[in-house]
Amino acid sequence: xxxxxxxxxxxPSQISALSDxxxxxxxxxxVFVAGPNGSGKTTLLRILFGAEKPSSGEVIVNGMNITExxxxxxxxxxxxxxxxxxxxxxxxxxxxxxxxxxxxxxTGHSRKEAKNKVSEILSRVSLQxxxxxxxxxxxxxxxxxxxxxxxxxxxxxxxxxxxxxGNLDAQxxxxxxxxxxxxxxxxxxVVFATHDIDLIRRYPYRIIYLSSGKRVxxxxxxEGKTGE
Amino acid sequence: MIFxxxxxxxxxxQNIRGNLFPNLTxxxxxxxxxxxxxxxxxxxxxLTSFLKIWEDKIEVIAYLKKGAPLKxxxxxxxxxxxxxGIEGVKYVSPFDAMSFLESKLGSQxxxxxxxxxxxxxPSFEIQLKKDYRNSTKIKKVVSQLKQFPHFEExxxxxxxxxxxxxxxxxxxxxxxxxxxxxxxxxxxxxxxIFQLTISSRQEEIExxxxxxxxxxxxxxxxxxxxxxxxxxxxxxxxxxxxxxYKGFFLYIxxxxxxxxxxxxxxxxxxxxxxxxxxxxxxxGFFGSFVASMRVLKE
Numbered sequence: 001x002x003x004x005x006x007x008x009x010x011x012p013s014q015i016s017a018l019s020d021x022x023x024x025x026x027x028x029x030x031v032f033v034a035g036p037n038g039s040g041k042t043t044l045l046r047i048l049f050g051a052e053k054p055s056s057g058e059v060i061v062n063g064m065n066i067t068e069x070x071x072x073x074x075x076x077x078x079x080x081x082x083x084x085x086x087x088x089x090x091x092x093x094x095x096x097x098x099x100x101x102x103x104x105x106x107t108g109h110s111r112k113e114a115k116n117k118v119s120e121i122l123s124r125v126s127l128q129x130x131x132x133x134x135x136x137x138x139x140x141x142x143x144x145x146x147x148x149x150x151x152x153x154x155x156x157x158x159x160x161x162x163x164x165x166g167n168l169d170a171q172x173x174x175x176x177x178x179x180x181x182x183x184x185x186x187x188x189x190v191v192f193a194t195h196d197i198d199l200i201r202r203y204p205y206r207i208i209y210l211s212s213g214k215r216v217x218x219x220x221x222x223e224g225k226t227g228e
Numbered sequence: 229m230i231f232x233x234x235x236x237x238x239x240x241x242q243n244i245r246g247n248l249f250p251n252l253t254x255x256x257x258x259x260x261x262x263x264x265x266x267x268x269x270x271x272x273x274x275l276t277s278f279l280k281i282w283e284d285k286i287e288v289i290a291y292l293k294k295g296a297p298l299k300x301x302x303x304x305x306x307x308x309x310x311x312x313g314i315e316g317v318k319y320v321s322p323f324d325a326m327s328f329l330e331s332k333l334g335s336q337x338x339x340x341x342x343x344x345x346x347x348x349x350p351s352f353e354i355q356l357k358k359d360y361r362n363s364t365k366i367k368k369v370v371s372q373l374k375q376f377p378h379f380e381e382x383x384x385x386x387x388x389x390x391x392x393x394x395x396x397x398x399x400x401x402x403x404x405x406x407x408x409x410x411x412x413x414x415x416x417x418x419x420x421i422f423q424l425t426i427s428s429r430q431e432e433i434e435x436x437x438x439x440x441x442x443x444x445x446x447x448x449x450x451x452x453x454x455x456x457x458x459x460x461x462x463x464x465x466x467x468x469x470x471x472x473y474k475g476f477f478l479y480i481x482x483x484x485x486x487x488x489x490x491x492x493x494x495x496x497x498x499x500x501x502x503x504x505x506x507x508x509x510x511x512g513f514f515g516s517f518v519a520s521m522r523v524l525k526e
Contacts, residue, residue, distance in 0.1 A: 049438075074437075075437075075440045075441060075442050075443065076440070077440075078437070078438065078439065078440030079439075079440035083438050089431070089434065089435060089438070091431060091432060091435070102432070102435070103435065103439045105235060106435075106436045106439065106441040106445050106446075107439050107440055107441055107445075108231075108232075108442070108445070110231050111234075150435075150439065151439075153439060154439070154440065
């Protein structure tokens with residue numbers, strides 16, 4: 001599903017964000033990308049969804065070699081994945097359903113088809129009752145659920161989540177994690193970037209730990225604690 | 229395809245509604261620029277039409293030397309008719325000239341009492357072929373006539389024709405110079421306003437990129453927005469030009485109006501209006517295109 005071979009990313013200011021990154025994530029896997037702030041988690045995800053080009057190396061996502069010369073169908077790549085961010089990226093002047101409707105319309109669904117699909121998508125994140133509410137009236141956890149719902153409009157086999165619980169309290173984080181877990185159980189591959197070690201400890205998934213742009217081997221002890 | 233068109237038009241109007249002030253500013257700038265350009269087009273059109281009417285009436289009068297024998301005149305008449313660019317030649321005897329003067333003076337013809345027709349020189353009234361009724365070709369005909377030693381003087385109102393042609397030329401030059409300047413100014417201004425408009429929708433655009441919108445779904449509504457602005461700007465310009473045109477007739481003194489009644493004052497023909505509207509749409513489109521090239525990169 002995802003393959004990165006010897007990927008380097010250096011910004012024009014000569015800051016090295018990723019160094020010799022090699023990893024493989026299989027179909028249906030749930031993977032935590034962990035590490036402190038500035039360790040390269042966001043850069044890694046941005047490369048995976050085509051927002052950044054690596055300086056060198058090869059990246060294959062959902063069968064598409066996005067580092068291949070002449071690859072310019074970023075939109076095709078994005079339709080095979082759902083992307084979730086810490087800051088939700090919702091249209092704040094719209095309602096819950098309008099946010100989903102907008103995403104559906106701009107990806108080529110007819111208005112009628114989009115309207116029919118909205119309720120179904122919102123029911124997956126248990127928000128169908130708040131369909132007509134402005135997103136500003138929602139709690140942070142609910143806003144993140146709207147963002148997750150929006151990420152599901154193309155029924156993607158892959159979800160990339162960049163610190164999706166970063167703005168949420170413990171209980172809301174557990175609720176949101178519940179949605180990601182259920183998606184994973186239905187076969188969706190989830191790549192979840194977080195610096196929240198406590199959250200990682202609660203779930204038995206594989207961890208890709210980054211430090212200063214490099215991959216570091218980690219193991220879990222019997223209590224689920226992680227260590228280098 | 230129909231869905232795409234519906235989507236694009238809906239989005240374009242949503243964008244216009246959502247950014248009403250910048251959109252009205254762009255429409256206003258396009259309208260003012262096109263109005264100035266169209267006003268010069270209208271002036272140039274009317275001057276050209278006036279020149280054409282005047283040129284159609286243009287003729288050359290060649291005055292014969294006094295005392296030329298009638299036999300020679302007949303030969304000269306024949307030779308003149310054979311010259312290039314000449315449609316017809318009419319001999320005007322001193323008696324004909326006197327009757328013409330009398331008819332022109334009307335009730336004051338007694339002023340001519342005691343004057344002998346012989347004081348007036350005989351002349352040829354020369355009608356030119358249509359292609360030769362302009363300042364450059366008329367000179368060709370005159371230079372051929374000057375070859376004949378029998379002519380004393382040749383008149384064709386050359387100063388008037390040349391001055392008027394020069395005036396038309398200056399108006400046309402101003403029209404196109406302004407047109408080019410406005411073209412760059414409009415593209416520069418509209419593309420900058422568009423940049424602001426697009427930036428204000430940055431959140432939406434970012435989401436469109438993230439969910440996998442095709443580039444056409446992101447860009448085309450902005451192009452259509454530009455086309456609509458250009459069309460409205462062009463339409464407003466034509467509307468205000470028409471008001472000015474009508475207003476011109478309301479506020480001009482009656483003496484000038486009476487003179488103008490003999491010369492038709494035209495408004496822009498339908499084809500010109502259509503081209504101006506298409507031009508406006510092109511300007512709007514190009515402004516949005518330039519802006520989107522700068523801003524809509526991910």
